[in-house]
Amino acid sequence: MRRWLPATWRTRTARSHCVTQPSAPTPYSRTTQSLPPCCWSTASTLPLPEVDEQSYELQISGVGIKETTLTLDDIKKFPKYTLTACIQCAGNRRGEMSTVKPVKGLDWGSAAIGNAQWSGARLYDVLTSLGLKEDDPKVKHIKFKGMDTDVINVPYGASIPVEKGMNPRGDVLLAYEMNGEPLTIDHGFPLRVIVPGTVGARNVKWLSSIKVSGCESPAHWQQYDYKGFSPSVDWDTVDWSSAPAIQELPVISAICDPVNGASVKPNQGKVKLRGYAFSGGGHQVVRVDVTADKGHTWHTATLEQESARPPRHWGWTLWTVDVPVSPKASRVEFWVKAVDNSYNTQPETINNIWNLRGILNNAYHRIKVNITK
Amino acid sequence: MRRWLPATWRTRTARSHCVTQPSAPTPYSRTTQSLPPCCWSTASTLPLPEVDEQSYELQISGVGIKETTLTLDDIKKFPKYTLTACIQCAGNRRGEMSTVKPVKGLDWGSAAIGNAQWSGARLYDVLTSLGLKEDDPKVKHIKFKGMDTDVINVPYGASIPVEKGMNPRGDVLLAYEMNGEPLTIDHGFPLRVIVPGTVGARNVKWLSSIKVSGCESPAHWQQYDYKGFSPSVDWDTVDWSSAPAIQELPVISAICDPVNGASVKPNQGKVKLRGYAFSGGGHQVVRVDVTADKGHTWHTATLEQESARPPRHWGWTLWTVDVPVSPKASRVEFWVKAVDNSYNTQPETINNIWNLRGILNNAYHRIKVNITK
Numbered sequence: 001m002r003r004w005l006p007a008t009w010r011t012r013t014a015r016s017h018c019v020t021q022p023s024a025p026t027p028y029s030r031t032t033q034s035l036p037p038c039c040w041s042t043a044s045t046l047p048l049p050e051v052d053e054q055s056y057e058l059q060i061s062g063v064g065i066k067e068t069t070l071t072l073d074d075i076k077k078f079p080k081y082t083l084t085a086c087i088q089c090a091g092n093r094r095g096e097m098s099t100v101k102p103v104k105g106l107d108w109g110s111a112a113i114g115n116a117q118w119s120g121a122r123l124y125d126v127l128t129s130l131g132l133k134e135d136d137p138k139v140k141h142i143k144f145k146g147m148d149t150d151v152i153n154v155p156y157g158a159s160i161p162v163e164k165g166m167n168p169r170g171d172v173l174l175a176y177e178m179n180g181e182p183l184t185i186d187h188g189f190p191l192r193v194i195v196p197g198t199v200g201a202r203n204v205k206w207l208s209s210i211k212v213s214g215c216e217s218p219a220h221w222q223q224y225d226y227k228g229f230s231p232s233v234d235w236d237t238v239d240w241s242s243a244p245a246i247q248e249l250p251v252i253s254a255i256c257d258p259v260n261g262a263s264v265k266p267n268q269g270k271v272k273l274r275g276y277a278f279s280g281g282g283h284q285v286v287r288v289d290v291t292a293d294k295g296h297t298w299h300t301a302t303l304e305q306e307s308a309r310p311p312r313h314w315g316w317t318l319w320t321v322d323v324p325v326s327p328k329a330s331r332v333e334f335w336v337k338a339v340d341n342s343y344n345t346q347p348e349t350i351n352n353i354w355n356l357r358g359i360l361n362n363a364y365h366r367i368k369v370n371i372t373k
Numbered sequence: 374m375r376r377w378l379p380a381t382w383r384t385r386t387a388r389s390h391c392v393t394q395p396s397a398p399t400p401y402s403r404t405t406q407s408l409p410p411c412c413w414s415t416a417s418t419l420p421l422p423e424v425d426e427q428s429y430e431l432q433i434s435g436v437g438i439k440e441t442t443l444t445l446d447d448i449k450k451f452p453k454y455t456l457t458a459c460i461q462c463a464g465n466r467r468g469e470m471s472t473v474k475p476v477k478g479l480d481w482g483s484a485a486i487g488n489a490q491w492s493g494a495r496l497y498d499v500l501t502s503l504g505l506k507e508d509d510p511k512v513k514h515i516k517f518k519g520m521d522t523d524v525i526n527v528p529y530g531a532s533i534p535v536e537k538g539m540n541p542r543g544d545v546l547l548a549y550e551m552n553g554e555p556l557t558i559d560h561g562f563p564l565r566v567i568v569p570g571t572v573g574a575r576n577v578k579w580l581s582s583i584k585v586s587g588c589e590s591p592a593h594w595q596q597y598d599y600k601g602f603s604p605s606v607d608w609d610t611v612d613w614s615s616a617p618a619i620q621e622l623p624v625i626s627a628i629c630d631p632v633n634g635a636s637v638k639p640n641q642g643k644v645k646l647r648g649y650a651f652s653g654g655g656h657q658v659v660r661v662d663v664t665a666d667k668g669h670t671w672h673t674a675t676l677e678q679e680s681a682r683p684p685r686h687w688g689w690t691l692w693t694v695d696v697p698v699s700p701k702a703s704r705v706e707f708w709v710k711a712v713d714n715s716y717n718t719q720p721e722t723i724n725n726i727w728n729l730r731g732i733l734n735n736a737y738h739r740i741k742v743n744i745t746k
Contacts, residue, residue: 140682161683168538228716230662232671244659247683263494279656280715281684286617289603295725298605309513310534310620311654337725342621342653343601343733344717345726352668352710353718360716 049147049206053190058174062143062212064136065127072190075174078121078129083171084306085196086278086316087203088113090246090300093254100350102309103358104235110254110365113278120175123210124168132212134166142166143217144193147206150220157219158202158241160195160247161231162212171196171312174207196314197282200245201226216245226346231354238356251346252362253288253319253338260367271369273301273360276336277319282311287339288319292332299323310341329371335364406672411527422520422579426563431547435585436514437509438500445563448547450500451494456544457679458569459651459689460576462485463599463619467625473723476731477608483738486651488689491567493548496583497541505585507539515539516564516590516724520579523593530592531575533568533620535585544569546683569687570655572619574599589618604727605645611729621653624719625735626661626692626711643695643741646674650692650711655684660712661692665705672696683714703745708737 061067091105091110116265123142132139142165146156164170173194176183183189188205195202201221216222227243232290256275258264264271277285285305289298301321309312317338325332337346347353350363399467426445428507434440464478471563496515505512515538519529537543546567549556554563561578574594589595600616631637637644644665650658658678662671674694681687690711698705710719720726723736 082535096379163542163683167542169540228712230660230671230673231668232662232673244657244714246716250715250717272611284617287603289605295604298603300603300605310536337602341617342623344623345720348721348725351673352721 013137024100035241048185051189051206056190058191058207059209060130063138063214065132065212066130068130072176075121075191078125081083081122081173082117082119083196083314084115084117085194085314086113086115087200087250088278089200093361094358097350097354097358097361099112100354103356105358109164117179118175119177120173123165123172123174126174127166139212140213140214141216142307143211143213145209146204147208156204156221157217158204158222159217160198160202170209197248197280199226199249199252226359228360229355231352233356235356251279251338251340251344253277253336253368254365255334255336258369263370263372265372266325269327270324272322273334274320275336276316278316279340282313283340283342284313285317285338286341288336290321290323290334290336292323292325292334325371331368333366333368335366337364383537418510421558424520424579425564429563431564431580432582433503436511436587438505438585439503441503448494448564451498453492454495454546455490455492456569456687457488457490458567459488459715460488460573461622461651462573466734469729470723470727470731470734473727476729477730490552491546491548492550493546496538496545499547500539502517511587512585513587514589516584516586516708517577517580518582519577520581529577529594530590531595532575532590533571533575542685543574570621570653572622599732601733602728606729608729623715623733623735624652624711624713626709627649627738628707628740629707631742636743636745638745639698642700643697645695646707647693648709649689651689652713655686656713656715657686658690658711659714661709663694663696663707663709665696665698665707698744704741704743706741708739
């Protein structure tokens with residue numbers, strides 16, 4: 001697989017706010033409802049920021065709000081909320097996209113995604129305590145900055161719409177725990193933002209400041225890195241302002257077990273497949289279908305997911321299905337597609353969703369396996 | 374096109390709560406931001422209910438609420454809200470689906486959709502005034518009944534999740550006006566529910582009662598008529614309880630002008646195409662792409678839509694694009710796809726989304742036209 005990645009893009013994107021070891025395949029043994037942090041470290045090419053918990057301070061400022069500085073202890077005085085959320089990088093499954101035409105970005109497999117239980121204070125509670133009104137017409141976005149910086153010393157920045165950040169049902173957390181333990185440095189210690197249902201890039205780690213604003217973050221990662229374009233747009237014709245910054249991600253699924261190219265022995269004529277599915281914006285995955293005959297027959301998987309009221313399905317869905325294969329087959333291609341509760345589903349192929357950054361690849365995930373007797 | 378429709382299904386579905394003349398093509402001249410009611414009448418095979426405005430009463434009852442009866446004047450005493458919302462039937466574009474394999478349902482074209490300005494009281498205000506709390510754990514659904522009945526005298530019924538109905542940002546209206554005029558009888562006079570971003574079937578007309586409840590409507594139209602299944606599920610194997618009742622609809626688009634089979638004369642080598650796009654749940658349509666060469670080249674359309682804050686893009690998006698065609702071509706096939714702000718897009722073909730009721734057809738819309746000199 002060709003890797004076509006200028007160094008400047010590499011440094012800008014690689015230590016981003018995603019969550020897993022994205023170049024590895026995702027063995028299904030790691031896809032449980034809560035991954036331990038050791039299975040979930042972030043690929044980093046720049047040094048992680050050095051953070052001292054005792055001197056840590058979060059700056060909060062902006063429109064309609066009392067400017068303040070909070071310590072970690074101050075944050076912990078707010079009511080503690082715990083939720084399960086799946087965080088996915090927009091570049092998940094980028095590697096497949098570059099098989100159609102080269103893209104700029106790391107050749108990630110299907111593991112740029114993870115699921116965990118997060119605990120912290122609600123952003124809603126913190127900002128409300130500082131006087132922000134839900135319906136302040138001057139406020140449109142909530143900006144975050146991280147303590148990490150790029151090669152030219154610009155701190156990481158991103159923003160979310162105020163309708164998400166100041167919605168008590170939006171469940172945005174200032175999180176200090178992951179799976180019941182303090183965040184590790186890889187996961188944004190001492191404090192990160194969890195924006196459930198929203199692309200990893202907005203889940204800012206090593207949070208240094210929050211700014212309530214009438215405009216979107218001007219940061220590179222908001223204005224350029226994470227936007228989708230038509231397949232006919234290239235680096236010479238792209239108009240970055242013509243597309244919205246990614247917030248919610250589209251419905252996606254992947255086969256984790258077996259992996260592409262594996263040899264598998266059917267059990268009573270059937271191959272067991274397992275994987276994950278996810279949809280952004282709190283949408284629930286309601287069906288996962290797998291085919292071994294290019295769509296002539298679809299087998300509906302059994303789903304495992306946390307119960308939640310709509311639209312707060314923040315976690316991923318794990319699925320399992322036994323698919324019959326012909327006794328004569330020596331090689332079988334499997335496809336998977338998921339359907340969410342708005343009945344959005346995935347595009348069949350990458351061709352018509354290809355884009356110059358190689359993001360948002362939610363085409364059917366396809367693997368080929370060798371059948372052994 | 375084969376019409377395969379037992380009489381019992383026909384009577385159950387045909388006078389449903391959709392909005393347009395669904396078997397007709399949609400001339401673009403009719404797709405403006407607000408259609409006059411005369412362009413928007415409902416196909417009905419059962420008599421419309423007879424309603425006397427003076428004696429009209431709306432019954433409201435259920436869990437956590439003071440039981441009451443309101444007249445139309447009582448409803449009009451609540452603050453009046455006006456919004457633009459697109460209402461689409463789940464069976465829009467069903468006709469194309471039956472070209473893959475027969476389905477049960479009317480062979481509708483791409484006109485089972487419409488856009489209008491609606492005015493009325495917010496359901497949130499009415500139910501709050503009767504004592505309902507947003508977070509009452511016993512309340513899960515809000516049920517509606519219409520004054521129209523099916524052939525065995527069962528009144529039309531449907532329900533929506535309380536998270537939509539009791540969300541002040543959900544914008545659910547008890548509407549008494551359409552485009553600034555009292556509702557016509559076709560559109561649900563004197564009162565109908567407008568559930569923006571939600572399938573037509575939940576936008577109950579001729580509203581007779583509202584019930585706040587811990588469970589979904591048991592009505593046929595909630596439990597059977599509007600659910601999606603895998604292409605491999607047929608009438609012998611369907612498990613109706615295995616799929617959720619449709620609420621939000623997936624992203625869709627259609628070419629309205631020219632119509633399929635038309636003869637068109639290019640202007641300076643280009644054919645002008647126009648149509649609509651829409652996505653459920655308040656999602657904004659952010660891009661519409663058209664191809665004349667099976668996806669090798671995509672041309673991005675100019676969009677016309679009302680401004681709105683996320684996630685309240687309740688109206689449809691109209692689009693226009695000039696697509697170059699080869700000077701030698703005598704017949705060209707055009708495809709359209711839309712992308713919404715969660716970057717969900719449409720499946721390429723109907724094959725893998727086919728379902729026994731022929732609903733939820735949001736595959737690329739494809740037309741063939743003859744090129745004249």
